[in-house]
Amino acid sequence: MTAISKDLVAATSIPVILAILKQGESYGYEIIQKVKEASKGQLQFSDGTLYPILRKLEDKEFIISEWRIAENEKRRRYYSITSKGNDYFKDEHAAWDAMYQLINELWNLQPKLYTL
Numbered sequence: 001m002t003a004i005s006k007d008l009v010a011a012t013s014i015p016v017i018l019a020i021l022k023q024g025e026s027y028g029y030e031i032i033q034k035v036k037e038a039s040k041g042q043l044q045f046s047d048g049t050l051y052p053i054l055r056k057l058e059d060k061e062f063i064i065s066e067w068r069i070a071e072n073e074k075r076r077r078y079y080s081i082t083s084k085g086n087d088y089f090k091d092e093h094a095a096w097d098a099m100y101q102l103i104n105e106l107w108n109l110q111p112k113l114y115t116l
Contacts, residue, residue, distance in 0.1 A: 004043055013045070013053050015096060018089040021063060021081040027070075028054070028077065054079060062088055 020026060020034050032045050057063040062085030070076045081089070 015092045018081060018085055021079055025078045025080040
């Protein structure tokens with residue numbers, strides 16, 4: 001399995017987290033597990049990676065959070081995407097689709113064979 005570079009993880013972390021929160025509200029550990037599962041273990045956020053990104057997303061008003069008592073009586077902070085976050089995600093989704101198409105096109109170019 002090829003390791004994902006730190007630069008690529010940094011570039012994709014916000015769209016990845018917003019994609020998870022578009023599926024419904026979630027708390028930190030659950031987000032970490034969903035990323036790990038969706039990437040088949042290739043991408044694993046640590047607490048030190050995830051929580052600063054969540055704070056940044058809250059500062060930008062892309063997500064909101066709320067403390068609650070979970071079924072196991074532990075306090076958990078649940079995160080939800082906002083309408084501003086949804087709008088940002090739509091724009092990011094379109095940009096990533098365009099980038100995917102470009103990379104796919106370039107990586108699949110076949111050299112032209114010229115006959116003399």
